Amino acid sequence: MKTLLKGLAGVAGAVALAVGGTASADKEPIKFALLQDFTAVYTFVSSEYNQGQQDYLRLINETGGVEGHPIETIIRDTANEPQRGLEAYNRARREGAVLVDFFSTPVSRAAVNRVLRDEVVMITALHGRGDASDGETFPFVFPMMATYWSQATLLADYIERHQGGLTNKRIALVHIDSPFGREPLPVLQELAQQKGFQLRSFGYPSPGAEQSATWSDVRRYRPDHVIIWGAGGGQQVSVREAIRNGIRPQNILSVVWLSETDARNVGGNHMNGVKRFEAVASGREPAVIQDIVTHVVEPGLGAGSAANVGSSYYNIGVATMAVAVEAARLAIREFGAPLTGDTLRRGFEMIDGFDARGLMPPVTLTAADHQGGGYGRVSQWNGQTWEPLTDWSNAFQEIVWHEIEKDAQGFRDGR
Amino acid sequence: MFYRLSGIHHTRYESARALWPVTADRRIIQGLLLLALAAPFLLSDLYLTSYMLPWLIWTAAALSLTLLMGIAGQLHFGFAAVMAIGAYTSIHLTRAGVPFELALLGAGLMAALIGCLFGAAALRVKGLYLVMATLAMQYLVEWTIINVPAISGGAQATLSTPDVTFLFVPLQSDGALYYTALLWTVVVTLLIMNIKRSSFGRALVAVRDKDFAASVIGVNPLRYKLLAFFASSFLGGVTGAVLAFCYYQAVTPEQFGFNVSIQLVAMVLVGGLGSVIGAYLGAGFVLLLPIVLTNLLAFVAQFDLIPISFNLLSHIPLMVYGALIIGVILFEPLGLAKIYDNIRKYFLVWPFRHTQS
Numbered sequence: 018m019k020t021l022l023k024g025l026a027g028v029a030g031a032v033a034l035a036v037g038g039t040a041s042a043d044k045e046p047i048k049f050a051l052l053q054d055f056t057a058v059y060t061f062v063s064s065e066y067n068q069g070q071q072d073y074l075r076l077i078n079e080t081g082g083v084e085g086h087p088i089e090t091i092i093r094d095t096a097n098e099p100q101r102g103l104e105a106y107n108r109a110r111r112e113g114a115v116l117v118d119f120f121s122t123p124v125s126r127a128a129v130n131r132v133l134r135d136e137v138v139m140i141t142a143l144h145g146r147g148d149a150s151d152g153e154t155f156p157f158v159f160p161m162m163a164t165y166w167s168q169a170t171l172l173a174d175y176i177e178r179h180q181g182g183l184t185n186k187r188i189a190l191v192h193i194d195s196p197f198g199r200e201p202l203p204v205l206q207e208l209a210q211q212k213g214f215q216l217r218s219f220g221y222p223s224p225g226a227e228q229s230a231t232w233s234d235v236r237r238y239r240p241d242h243v244i245i246w247g248a249g250g251g252q253q254v255s256v257r258e259a260i261r262n263g264i265r266p267q268n269i270l271s272v273v274w275l276s277e278t279d280a281r282n283v284g285g286n287h288m289n290g291v292k293r294f295e296a297v298a299s300g301r302e303p304a305v306i307q308d309i310v311t312h313v314v315e316p317g318l319g320a321g322s323a324a325n326v327g328s329s330y331y332n333i334g335v336a337t338m339a340v341a342v343e344a345a346r347l348a349i350r351e352f353g354a355p356l357t358g359d360t361l362r363r364g365f366e367m368i369d370g371f372d373a374r375g376l377m378p379p380v381t382l383t384a385a386d387h388q389g390g391g392y393g394r395v396s397q398w399n400g401q402t403w404e405p406l407t408d409w410s411n412a413f414q415e416i417v418w419h420e421i422e423k424d425a426q427g428f429r430d431g432r
Numbered sequence: 433m434f435y436r437l438s439g440i441h442h443t444r445y446e447s448a449r450a451l452w453p454v455t456a457d458r459r460i461i462q463g464l465l466l467l468a469l470a471a472p473f474l475l476s477d478l479y480l481t482s483y484m485l486p487w488l489i490w491t492a493a494a495l496s497l498t499l500l501m502g503i504a505g506q507l508h509f510g511f512a513a514v515m516a517i518g519a520y521t522s523i524h525l526t527r528a529g530v531p532f533e534l535a536l537l538g539a540g541l542m543a544a545l546i547g548c549l550f551g552a553a554a555l556r557v558k559g560l561y562l563v564m565a566t567l568a569m570q571y572l573v574e575w576t577i578i579n580v581p582a583i584s585g586g587a588q589a590t591l592s593t594p595d596v597t598f599l600f601v602p603l604q605s606d607g608a609l610y611y612t613a614l615l616w617t618v619v620v621t622l623l624i625m626n627i628k629r630s631s632f633g634r635a636l637v638a639v640r641d642k643d644f645a646a647s648v649i650g651v652n653p654l655r656y657k658l659l660a661f662f663a664s665s666f667l668g669g670v671t672g673a674v675l676a677f678c679y680y681q682a683v684t685p686e687q688f689g690f691n692v693s694i695q696l697v698a699m700v701l702v703g704g705l706g707s708v709i710g711a712y713l714g715a716g717f718v719l720l721l722p723i724v725l726t727n728l729l730a731f732v733a734q735f736d737l738i739p740i741s742f743n744l745l746s747h748i749p750l751m752v753y754g755a756l757i758i759g760v761i762l763f764e765p766l767g768l769a770k771i772y773d774n775i776r777k778y779f780l781v782w783p784f785r786h787t788q789s
């Protein structure tokens with residue numbers, strides 16, 4: 018009984034401390050809800066991504082917050098299940114979250130109608146609906162980085178400029194057989210017509226642990242270039258199978274989801290020369306990452322293993338929060354506190370040429386364009402790191418926007 | 433004492449065969465129904481839309497599956513695909529201008545038709561082999577939806593549900609969505625309870641227990657197995673449509689993936705095979721417990737009593753959840769429904785303990 022009472026007293030004390038702690042902060046906190054999948058499908062991808070987000074927000078809080086407002090995070094596991102994501106979303110909304118990031122295509126697709134109704138900003142960097150780039154149809158959804166369509170056109174542009182042109186080439190798109198895997202098809206087909214190259218798509222069954230049958234078909238097609246389109250564990254299997262089937266690593270190009278971890282898992286120097294699209298610089302050189310190392314990681318305030326700092330997915334997480342914090346700052350300066358979902362949205366739409374001090378290409382978001390230009394670059398694995406091969410650029414945005422408008426129209430018609 | 437059994441004599445078959453012959457049980461049911469009807473006024477919108485609503489719809493799904501798995505004894509590991517057929521059919525029908533009430537019927541019929549096609553395999557195979565046949569259904573349906581843009585809705589593979597009315601009420605407010613789901617779940621519940629006490633239900637049980645013995649006493653296994661697949665798939669298809677319109681409001685293929693089929697089987701097994709109350713308890717256990725555990729742990733973690741990483745934090749509910757499933761199955765292999773039954777039987781004769789079974 019005595020120990021129980023002691024325990025209760027301890028809990029009560031902790032509650033008092035916690036309550037006192039928030040009350041003593043200068044200004045009302047801003048709440049960001051990071052409701053992601055840590056346990057089911059995305060596993061190491063989302064834990065590195067989320068670590069980057071938390072470390073960046075910690076950096077902001079350690080250095081004075083957003084115009085004096087600290088940022089509070091609500092972090093929950095959704096296991097990639099829409100119904101759990103929606104519960105976590107409804108709860109976070111009641112707690113006053115103005116921004117949600119599900120980092121899961123199924124959950125964010127199920128939440129689109131709700132965030133539009135509730136006026137909560139949802140960021141869908143590198144996941145979710147590509148047509149949400151149309152800000153007039155989806156005012157509260159921000160893809161804010163290159164959509165999959167922009168990634169596909171940029172990779173095609175790279176082949177055209179740096180790998181001997183597109184005309185009369187054979188290009189194989191080897192993709193996971195899911196809506197995500199088939200997403201680049203329409204823009205690549207359009208490009209194939211315009212540029213006169215042959216395109217064939219090869220699907221492998223989800224989750225992609227077994228792809229050998231698909232790749233012997235690819236070998237018979239004898240492609241000049243191979244674009245691989247998957248995520249998670251399937252990506253390293255694709256690279257390994259491609260090399261086994263005699264495709265030179267130099268001719269393999271990948272969607273954004275190929276990281277240091279995949280390269281380590283493929284092993285040795287087998288992956289040297291493989292190229293990927295990248296939306297955010299990787300490594301620890303960018304100034305923001307340096308700041309995180311000095312102010313957050315070295316004092317021991319980091320959210321996870323220090324080894325992850327500077328990895329591709331970590332930096333993507335940092336970039337998403339850098340843009341969100343910038344939007345919050347602009348919104349508070351323009352409209353004052355408290356920040357609401359609607360003022361935060363308008364803050365996002367005021368972002369002009371923001372590059373997070375060299376971490377990412379300059380992003381400009383407007384009321385019409387929530388993609389921010391579709392910029393990225395191609396980088397190559399050199400055995401140690403991903404080495405950038407080109408400057409930040411975008412390509413064939415008119416084809417991308419044709420798709421965006423077509424699908425956004427479909428969304429409007431469906432209601 | 434609590435159930436006041438004295439003085440209850442059944443002098444006619446009708447009263448003995450009533451759904452709830454004991455007055456106390458009837459009172460409990462009436463009380464629960466009143467609570468369910470009053471829920472929109474008692475609960476905040478968070479608990480109404482994120483807990484009650486999905487729980488009711490998944491209960492209807494678990495009830496449809498328990499008709500097939502529990503009562504008719506035919507294993508089905510592709511029930512999410514049945515629901516997907518219902519959901520997609522209803523959306524395409526309403527988009528084509530068909531009234532929602534008819535679209536629900538169409539969803540059920542389409543699901544029943546395709547479900548029967550795969551159920552036909554059940555006429556030849558049993559047990560684990562039937563599991564394989566139904567798994568094939570899961571993957572074939574998923575593949576078809578993903579690979580036919582006309583069904584999935586193009587590159588985004590997301591179809592929003594159009595605005596519809598149900599019995600002249602627009603399905604917009606949380607209350608309207610909730611009452612529609614409640615109505616459907618009550619209908620399915622009553623249907624399954626009545627099937628269990630009718631000749632159809634007894635024929636299904638006979639087929640479940642030994643199909644050639646059933647055949648000897650004049651029950652045609654072929655006919656009843658197909659009927660079981662038809663009825664269960666019909667209910668599953670309509671439930672899929674209700675899930676799409678009342679809860680998700682936008683359907684994507686991932687919402688009806690293989691893991692959802694497994695969850696449905698888990699609901700039926702943890703709840704208790706063939707039991708109606710088991711479907712309610714099982715759906716609550718499988719659907720809501722992970723959410724409750726996650727929130728409980730997040731609540732405890734905010735006091736910072738023990739320093740643990742957020743990564744471990746999100747895995748602890750999974751471990752507890754797994755341990756709880758094993759615990760329930762070890763404690764009572766017949767499921768949560770049997771635990772309820774034991775408690776009820778204890779109080780039925782309390783303070784005596786004669787009729788423990």
